[in-house]
Amino acid sequence: MDKFIIEGNGPLNGEIAASGAKNAALPILCAALLSDEPLTVTNVPRLWDIGTASRLLAQMGVAVEQTEAHTIVLDAKPITTCVAPYELVRTMRASILVLGPLVARRGEAHVSLPGGCAIGARPVDLHLMGLEAMGAEITLDGGFIHAQCKKLKGAHIVFDTVTVTGTENLMMAATLAEGETILENAAREPEVVDTARCLRAMGARISGDGTTTIRIQGVEKLHAATHRVLPDRIETGTYLLAAAVTRGRVRVTHTDPSLLDAVLVKLQQAGAKLKTGTDFIEVDMQNRRATSVNIHTMPHPGFPTDMQAQMMAMNCVAEGVATIRETIFENRFMHAQELMRLGADIRIEGNLAIVTGRERLQAAPIMATDLRASASLVLAALAADGETLIDRIYHMDRGYEDIEGKLSALGARIKRVRQLL
């Protein structure tokens, strides 16, 4: 397994470009299943998870072609099977996003249950509840979800909890259902809105995306379209925090400040000097140490859970004491134990972390446990004295394009150690 060696060496300084959003590209690639005409997706990030999604669709018979570095053309005319196998689903839970489109387009789907993951149980009961409400017959057998329905019917669906991929799955299914579907207590994440934009480009009739109530009028079929994936707000926030933890200055271009208001408010509270434009954000710490900030994760537009681990890394080296409350997932503090190995002062009480900032951290060998935890460990290593070895960084390759290239462009001393055996 590849490792990173990172040497903490003072303030980062420079400019990098954000990639397309992983969590928009994944549902949008699956949306190709809804039509027998080609879908061209641009600004697709080059990530492990995008490769997995492409393999998942290709083994269903979808023609998946990477025509340029960040462009994928998908043609789902020749779907040959409606099965999403365990060996692919277990490596990427977002594979569940083929369920809604397959039932809508082909009347059936056989998707391996994603199973748990490091950060929590992450059930998919709300995805299934919604499809049943639309007339699908769902059975669970042999670790698979079997869904059948000749023609989905519009339904009024109320989500018990806000679910991002649940909203996306049912929104996609509803585009080809008979009649109107209303999704209440829907997720408002920008990636949901981007998926809706793509579906509209394909001819879907959707309104209310970005609010808690989404209305979809089913249509007979969807047609060819081209869609550019929106910038990755979590990648953007992660690199802005690299400035905050190293007291440096980082500008992220090809992004959109309106996607991460909650994060920018917290960065300002931490003492960052912010500059923003239509497609860039700059954080300048002016060589000053960050001030600790309290975090309470919530569904969008609240503070994103996917930035929680990164903010914890900042609080570990900030001035003061702060609390972090994780309300979305039940086990999303695994980075804390690894941060403590670097000398961080963190106390965990249930879903609350109390972090007392230290002037500096000390390098030590640590291990990534999940995607955003790995980002947190990289940030902390940038602010630690000495060389930190981070193992299992395949987690980070899932969600961050060209990490070494982007961090090196900011002046970080980072190298990847490939482990062949």
Ligand code: EPZ
């Ligand atoms: C999406 O996961 C993201 N992944 C996650 O990003 C992100 O952390 C999460 O939304 C929350 O913002 C993608 O978009 C591919 P949820 P998702 O359904 O949709 C419970 C990353 O780092 N729930 O919104 O799986 C669930 O247990 C990843 O890029 C049910 O109970 O998350 C959780 O507590 C990690 N039943 C809460 O809802 C369901 O049927 C929110 O989960 C579905 C969800």
